[in-house]
Amino acid sequence: MGVDIARRTQTERRRESELGLLRAAVEVIARQGVGAVTFEVLGRASGFSRGLVTQRFGSKQRLIEALLLHLHEDRQKALAAQGFEAMPGLEAVLAYVDQCLSQLAERLEARAYFILLSSSVAEGSDLRSVFRRTHAEVEGQLGRWIRKGQAEGGIRGEVDPRSAALMIGCMLFGTSMQMLVDPQMDIAPVRDLSLIALKLSLGA
Amino acid sequence: MGVDIARRTQTERRRESELGLLRAAVEVIARQGVGAVTFEVLGRASGFSRGLVTQRFGSKQRLIEALLLHLHEDRQKALAAQGFEAMPGLEAVLAYVDQCLSQLAERLEARAYFILLSSSVAEGSDLRSVFRRTHAEVEGQLGRWIRKGQAEGGIRGEVDPRSAALMIGCMLFGTSMQMLVDPQMDIAPVRDLSLIALKLSLGA
DNA sequence: AGTTAATGGTCAATCAACAAATAAGTTGAG
DNA sequence: CTCAACTTATTTGTTGATTGACCATTAACT
Numbered sequence: 453m454g455v456d457i458a459r460r461t462q463t464e465r466r467r468e469s470e471l472g473l474l475r476a477a478v479e480v481i482a483r484q485g486v487g488a489v490t491f492e493v494l495g496r497a498s499g500f501s502r503g504l505v506t507q508r509f510g511s512k513q514r515l516i517e518a519l520l521l522h523l524h525e526d527r528q529k530a531l532a533a534q535g536f537e538a539m540p541g542l543e544a545v546l547a548y549v550d551q552c553l554s555q556l557a558e559r560l561e562a563r564a565y566f567i568l569l570s571s572s573v574a575e576g577s578d579l580r581s582v583f584r585r586t587h588a589e590v591e592g593q594l595g596r597w598i599r600k601g602q603a604e605g606g607i608r609g610e611v612d613p614r615s616a617a618l619m620i621g622c623m624l625f626g627t628s629m630q631m632l633v634d635p636q637m638d639i640a641p642v643r644d645l646s647l648i649a650l651k652l653s654l655g656a
Numbered sequence: 657m658g659v660d661i662a663r664r665t666q667t668e669r670r671r672e673s674e675l676g677l678l679r680a681a682v683e684v685i686a687r688q689g690v691g692a693v694t695f696e697v698l699g700r701a702s703g704f705s706r707g708l709v710t711q712r713f714g715s716k717q718r719l720i721e722a723l724l725l726h727l728h729e730d731r732q733k734a735l736a737a738q739g740f741e742a743m744p745g746l747e748a749v750l751a752y753v754d755q756c757l758s759q760l761a762e763r764l765e766a767r768a769y770f771i772l773l774s775s776s777v778a779e780g781s782d783l784r785s786v787f788r789r790t791h792a793e794v795e796g797q798l799g800r801w802i803r804k805g806q807a808e809g810g811i812r813g814e815v816d817p818r819s820a821a822l823m824i825g826c827m828l829f830g831t832s833m834q835m836l837v838d839p840q841m842d843i844a845p846v847r848d849l850s851l852i853a854l855k856l857s858l859g860a
Numbered sequence: 861a862g863t864t865a866a867t868g869g870t871c872a873a874t875c876a877a878c879a880a881a882t883a884a885g886t887t888g889a890g
Numbered sequence: 891c892t893c894a895a896c897t898t899a900t901t902t903g904t905t906g907a908t909t910g911a912c913c914a915t916t917a918a919c920t
Contacts, residue, residue: 664918665920669918694909695909695911696909707913710911714911715911
């Protein structure tokens with residue numbers, strides 16, 4: 453009985469290669485852009501062969517869709533773990549904005565997400581519908597916090613939660629994009645000003 | 657001496673074909689995305705042949721660069737014609753924001769601009785440096801208006817003009833992108849809320 | 861005639877996708 | 891327990907389609 457270090461079950465192999473390919477896709481996209489995503493490059497970056505993507509995902513298109521789903525699920529999980537629900541509404545909104553903007557600098561996944569989003573806009577691809585859904589989810593969440601804030605009295609009642617949520621979404625979107633255009637940008641003052649603007653326009 | 661309707665000088669021919677190609681590029685980009693921009697498609701859309709782009713611009717890359725320059729110059733001209741300079745600072749800022757957001761729905765050029773921007777982010781292309789410059793110009797302009805507003809007393813003195821300008825730029829950027837992701841989006845409430853937020857956070 | 865503009869044939873490179881071949885893991889009969 | 895048949899995972903060879911670019915030819919202007 454040798455040291456069966458390398459021995460894994462088929463399910464494990466499958467899972468590991470799938471995650472490996474997704475991770476590789478994130479890195480390639482975040483570092484070199486979607487244009488660099490070829491089966492060849494993906495194979496090298498993942499340590500597998502160029503043929504595996506097709507085997508696992510059927511096509512490049514589907515790999516990207518799977519990746520997007522993966523990124524979104526991760527994001528939702530991270531969100532749930534953050535404890536925003538326990539905070540007062542206004543505070544939750546502000547903390548969420550804060551966290552989104554920080555993540556972009558730190559996490560390759562966040563970069564990859566917005567780069568994919570850019571790509572879908574650039575190509576007019578139907579991946580946009582997926583992004584519409586994920587944005588709608590974010591805005592739904594923001595809207596609930598805003599309503600909660602209104603119930604608590606921390607947020608003015610005249611504010612329309614849907615519109616405010618959408619505006620906040622746009623703000624986050626734009627700041628994230630600007631960071632991708634100009635990575636040198638100092639995000640702190642923009643974040644601070646955005647938070648102030650939100651406090652003033654939402655706060656009771 | 658026949659009716660020389662079609663007779664043009666070489667310079668005119670050159671200028672017309674160049675503008676025709678640029679106009680075609682705008683339309684293709686705005687309607688079908690940058691992925692659809694091939695010499696073939698561009699030829700058909702412009703009414704010229706697929707070979708002309710290479711003749712006029714040398715390469716696809718250079719066509720895009722020329723287009724970007726063209727779009728930016730047009731935008732600057734439109735801006736100058738708008739009479740923002742005569743307004744009080746705060747008002748100019750708000751009117752500018754308003755105008756940017758309206759244009760996006762109306763003008764193909766504005767769509768094309770942001771689609772190209774998305775593409776440069778998606779591909780990590782060095783076209784981003786051009787966008788950094790154009791954004792810096794917009795922010796410079798906004799910054800001047802803000803300083804003017806501070807001198808006039810309409811904008812609070814504590815506001816840092818550079819950061820505020822950058823924040824406004826991000827807001828515009830994000831709202832524009834969101835419109836490209838979801839053309840069905842109702843922009844009016846977002847615009848109104850954004851303007852309110854700006855008034856509250858900048859206004860004295 | 862001479863010069864400049866525009867066209868369309870052609871080529872080489874890139875790349876996604878398919879499929880046949882190989883490697884790794886599983887199962888069950890002896 | 892073990893090894894051979896079988897299933898599943900992975901690799902590698904190949905192909906067809908797309909497309910940017912080049913260039914020789916034709917058309918338009920001077």
